[in-house]
Amino acid sequence: MKEYEEAIQAFNKALEIDPEDENTWTKKGNAHSYLEKYEEAVEAYNKALELDPNNAAIWASKGNAYLILEMYEEANQAHQKATELDPNNANIWASKGNAYLILENYEETDQPYENATEIDPNNGSSWTSKGDTDLILEKYQEAIQAYEKTTELDPNNAGVWASKGNACLILEKI
Structure with a gap:
């Protein structure tokens, strides 16, 4: 915690010298996020976006x-801008x-996870989220396939094995 506070102090000093450095504003936002000071993080990200409005990472x-x-609607809008x-x-x-x-x-959740897994097929977290969404949408076979992909990437993930088992049980009952 102390290091993040010191980092913010250092970023503030840097911004006194060069208030137009969007990288420093972004790093300050990240430090606030690590400290769970999300309102301050958003303020820093907003300043960074004033300086670099086309930076997808800052929007994300x-x-x-x-x-x-x-603030889910705002989150959705920021993520939409980032994906654009x-x-x-x-x-x-x-x-x-x-x-x-x-x-x-x-219904809207499925496509972003589909895109994420197509872009990076080795990201187990995206496959798990896709499986969870498919399970909710009662796409049991698709959920099982997504969980299988996750277990290929991380064979020791007990939670995903349990989710796969759950999807198999449901599929067997219908």
Whole structure:
């Protein structure tokens, strides 16, 4: 914790010298996020975006902060902007899917996770989220396939094995 506070002090000093450095504003936002000071993080990200409005990573970070603040519509808008700016970034697509998942907008959730897994087929977290969404949408076979992909990548993930088992049980009953 102390290091993040010191980092913010250092970033503040740097910004006194060069207030137009969007990288420093972004790093300051990240430090606030690590300290769970998400309102301050959003403020820093907003300043960074004033200086570099086409930076997808900053939009995604801002969206993630909004998610934690339970400002879901704002999170969705920030993630939408991030995916428009960088449509080939799997992490941004996964974050967008997470926002829809939290909003319980499951029909919209499936496509961002699909995009994330197509862009980065080795990201087990995206496969797990896709499986979870498919399970909610009662796409049991697709859920099983997504969980199988996760277990190929991480064979010791007990939670995913349990989710796969659950999907198999449900599929057997219908």
